[in-house]
Amino acid sequence: MTINERQDEVIEEFEMFEDWMDKYEYLISLGKELPLTEEAKKIEENIIKGCQSRVWLAADMNDSKIQFTADSDAIITKGIISLMIRVLTDSSPKEIMESELYFIDKVGLKEHLSPTRSNGLVSMVKQMKMYAIAYSSKV
Amino acid sequence: MTINERQDEVIEEFEMFEDWMDKYEYLISLGKELPLTEEAKKIEENIIKGCQSRVWLAADMNDSKIQFTADSDAIITKGIISLMIRVLTDSSPKEIMESELYFIDKVGLKEHLSPTRSNGLVSMVKQMKMYAIAYSSKV
Amino acid sequence: MKKFNVNDIRKDFPILSREVNGKPLVYLDNGATSQKPQVVIDAINSYYSHDNANIHRGVHTLSQVATTAYEEARKKIQHWINAELSEEVLFTKGTTDGVNIISNAWGRFHLQKGDEVIITEMEHHSNIVPWQMICDERQAKLKVIPVNDAGELQMKEYKKMLSEKTKMVALVHISNTLGTINPVKEIIKLAHEVGAKVLVDGAQQVAHAAPNVRDLDADFYVFGLHKMFGPTGVGVLYGKKELLDKIPPYQGGGDMIKTVTFEKTTYNELPHKFEAGTPNISAGIATAAAVDYITSLNWDEIHVHEQELLNYATAELKKIKGLKIIGEAREKASVISFIVEGVHAYDLGVIVDKMGIAVRTGHHCTQPLMNRFGIQGTIRASFAFYNTKEEVDVLIAALNRAIKMLV
């Protein structure tokens, strides 16, 4: 699946929700399901400090595809991270670099990606693209 | 005449004026009639610097009464000075110290004595009282 | 003095009848900023629609009207805080600006190598960073009064710190995070005994009671109007005349000078010496409206009301399993910080917002205090006199629901 196909899949899933409660319960469950990043990877250089919540992000390259692992101390942030990873992971650096993430807006979570929300998510997205750029130069 | 009698006289005079034009024409004529302070007295220590106009003030003591001479580079300021002198000059230090100048308000010139008008008049009134205090200690 | 009735009072604040996310707004973020009564909004409106002009330098009518209104506000603040002279009331940008003016103008003039400045562990960053910056520059030492587990200053430690090296004690009147009301009067007295000056950060105090600067004998007292039911972008720096007269100005510009030549510039008198440039005129004028509004209220009754809100909310919060209150000082204003075991403050904040409730989450610009308690942040509900017990109930219900979703 391409990044956009995955985005569309997420959007379709979210269309089912009747109200914010359903949506946030789903996000929270995603957050809970996302495997914890091992403590060993929660090192200073992987941390993205938001004023409100912290995010850890690491990336590996396998078969010319990038694998992201991420974690957060806030569960809603983690739920959104889980969606981000689902959409972006296992893609080539080029795909990631060229991707445009419209699904966040479409599923009504835009406020969480406001640069002023300071939950670390905006920086995380930036960082994911930085990884893609870094790896693409290695390919 | 006491200071208050002189104030009341001024108030009565101003009651004649029908509009601001008459009033200001009178003020201007007073300003023009007030003798210029001799240049010799226009020294730095006699100057009261307003941001808008400058005032020179000097005081002498004669027969236990204070005589004020004053001047300004602005004619309306000078007109008001002329009224001030008429009301206060030739009075004892004690009379001046105890005086309350209500006529300015009553004749509708209050705005010129606003501390923010910075024409030097507020400081002049203060300075007149200071002279009275200074001379009273000499009596 | 009218009897205090919270439902009547609420009608004075237009925003309190709005909805958020389809629910009536429950505004419990008064520690961050307070809402504004209609009279304050009207004052701004009327100024811009009828009287707008630059002040202090004009002879024309509008300028005179605006200047008079602006200077009237200064006098109103003077009386409200019981300052001796109106020129001891300097208008600033806000609390932060006030602290910086003193840390710079006073600090650069007075602090020498080896001198000590004392702050507390519960300070807002605004009363930490300026002192760090100037201590760094002047090679002075910054000392910190520790806080006990209840969130109170350890006075014994403070007394030990004081010496003739102490030049300044800068502390918060009411902690924005803990709600602790500090024994400012006593702290000032002790500081004065060693010859130190005291700056009080009254940012939170002014929403709950008028500070009496002369009774406290504060040397400098700073606050902003936006937490005091007034406009944004204006604050007050009170300072004793003899101290302000001695120090050089902070900023240069219009209004703060007497004469300017390229060879020599002489500075204006107080308060203008510290008020360079065109001030926030509309906010100054609205400040007068804010002071008029709050002085029209019955503060004895408001105090009772706020303490009731505090006690009720504290009791109800404590019923929530895993909830821990951070800050349980004996003297407390209507500010409550708490954490919930296993739940991140951000998550709780996001969920209760969906139910129309505005609380603050995070470190509240008091990171060192968070470190002291070994936490990342708290959820903070801060009440103003227009809040109600019913709103506390809505908060409690929302928290219970949110926690159920999150754990």
Added chain:
Amino acid sequence: MKKFNVNDIRKDFPILSREVNGKPLVYLDNGATSQKPQVVIDAINSYYSHDNANIHRGVHTLSQVATTAYEEARKKIQHWINAELSEEVLFTKGTTDGVNIISNAWGRFHLQKGDEVIITEMEHHSNIVPWQMICDERQAKLKVIPVNDAGELQMKEYKKMLSEKTKMVALVHISNTLGTINPVKEIIKLAHEVGAKVLVDGAQQVAHAAPNVRDLDADFYVFGLHKMFGPTGVGVLYGKKELLDKIPPYQGGGDMIKTVTFEKTTYNELPHKFEAGTPNISAGIATAAAVDYITSLNWDEIHVHEQELLNYATAELKKIKGLKIIGEAREKASVISFIVEGVHAYDLGVIVDKMGIAVRTGHHCTQPLMNRFGIQGTIRASFAFYNTKEEVDVLIAALNRAIKMLV
């Protein structure tokens, strides 16, 4: 783009229909501050009535709405002045604050003993005193570009002054007293050739045209919103990112930090590094309304209109016996200073005020320039786009009447 019609435009400004001393207000004091269109007043009103909350740190809806609106304003200013990045737009208290931030934060960091700062003889005190203060502290030398009889900078002298010792050139874009439009682009180019930085005081410029900071290649550009049909208490400091990144912050406090411990504080990124404390939120938001309003106007036509007002008023004033215009530069904005032989400016100001006319009298915070021309002060009529030829006629008639009374 609508066609410019001054009578329509006037309806946007509620104050313009008021009377003063029983006469329709003729507001010719735009150089001191401009009037505000209804949309700006409405923006403030609406913010306080519906969206008031503290910004940048809250997750609740009101805080998010307010933050978004505030940051939107920053982007609008960015585009209006053609800055490359939105974080190069810093919100300040006003023009004076902007100059002081640079004279302090940049000056204390960069200026060394023997360095030179160049200003001009026509600067406002706000762009003189801060440089005097910092040059004094850093033992740098202040040099002054002289003005010729027409009120233009003597470029030859400027070129002679420039050397590798020059570290900063600080000058006014449009003189508030003379109306002179300075050749800023050329001045900047010459300064850059010797490696100096340039700060432009755009306080007067912004009422007449958008400054293009990238085309000018200005290093720092400062202005306030209150002369730009916006609210009081807010201004803009534009600075090139690479320069702002290098210098330390000016004030310490909330929002400008990344982490704070008592041992070590790390500063936030631009623009926050220079925006300590709660900003003037309502004014920030109204700034967006002001920029929207002015960008909706037809500025080609406004330029023609303002030049017509200038030319007409100049011609009519010159017919008055004994009247002398101070400032006759070839490039001039719609600002006219004049004196009348044998008549004091204050007296004229007082009398025309009685006829509803607001002009400014005095030294206009440019005392050194007054000294240059050997005068105490001038009368200044400064026109905005909402002024009319009829108002010029009223002014001329009033002046004639006043002069008749006074001489």
